[in-house]
């Protein structure tokens with residue numbers, strides 16, 4: 001039985017004081033939601049110390065939105081894995097489509113970051129997903145296969161078990177267009193088969209695969225009730241306390 005994991009990707013939103021305001025309010029209203037799902041919040045780098053300080057005594061985890069593939073040195077503007085560990089950050093989002101498309105990160109670079117993260121036991125939230133053009137030209141499977149095979153090169157079974165996969169069709173991210181539950185389930189099942197090919201069925205069965213792409217309170221229950229959808233990576237709808245709480249509530253109760 002895979003425990004769902006719901007993660008907030010705040011992207012370039014919320015500095016330290018907004019992070020504090022959000023988390024204080026969020027925690028005061030969260031109740032027992034973490035009995036049913038793991039919750040992760042990924043603020044920008046500058047807000048990680050504040051988030052870490054507030055969350056260390058709570059059952060909500062912090063994620064960074066990126067990390068360097070390099071160790072300390074002459075890499076202006078970069079943050080390395082030990083810096084994240086020093087802040088007690090357990091998760092890091094890697095391979096997000098905005099990192100791939102806006103910042104030109106290749107599968108090779110993402111793989112280097114994934115391996116670097118695992119050197120210090122950071123847990124990657126490994127994002128994959130096809131563009132609309134790729135889907136419409138029948139390349140869905142090939143794209144997912146390439147991203148999975150290249151991004152997870154050199155991973156052991158243990159590394160894979162410490163990783164969360166996020167399937168995020170690029171055409172659904174920040175667009176208000178969501179994959180239908182059937183489309184999402186179909187892609188998730190394909191990803192699980194790809195993981196089984198690399199790591200065996202037992203490992204693939206245990207890995208949590210989140211769906212991401214315009215998840216909102218209104219569609220969370222239907223998406224998360226699909227058998228291979230084990231949570232959500234949420235951008236826009238995670239920026240307001242009320243909407244993120246409602247999404248968690250709907251996604252974990254699945255219409256019960």
Ligand code: PEP
Nearest residue numbers: 173174212213214235236
């Ligand atoms: C994301 O940033 O990973 C994402 C899924 O964003 P949104 O929920 O806004 O589509």
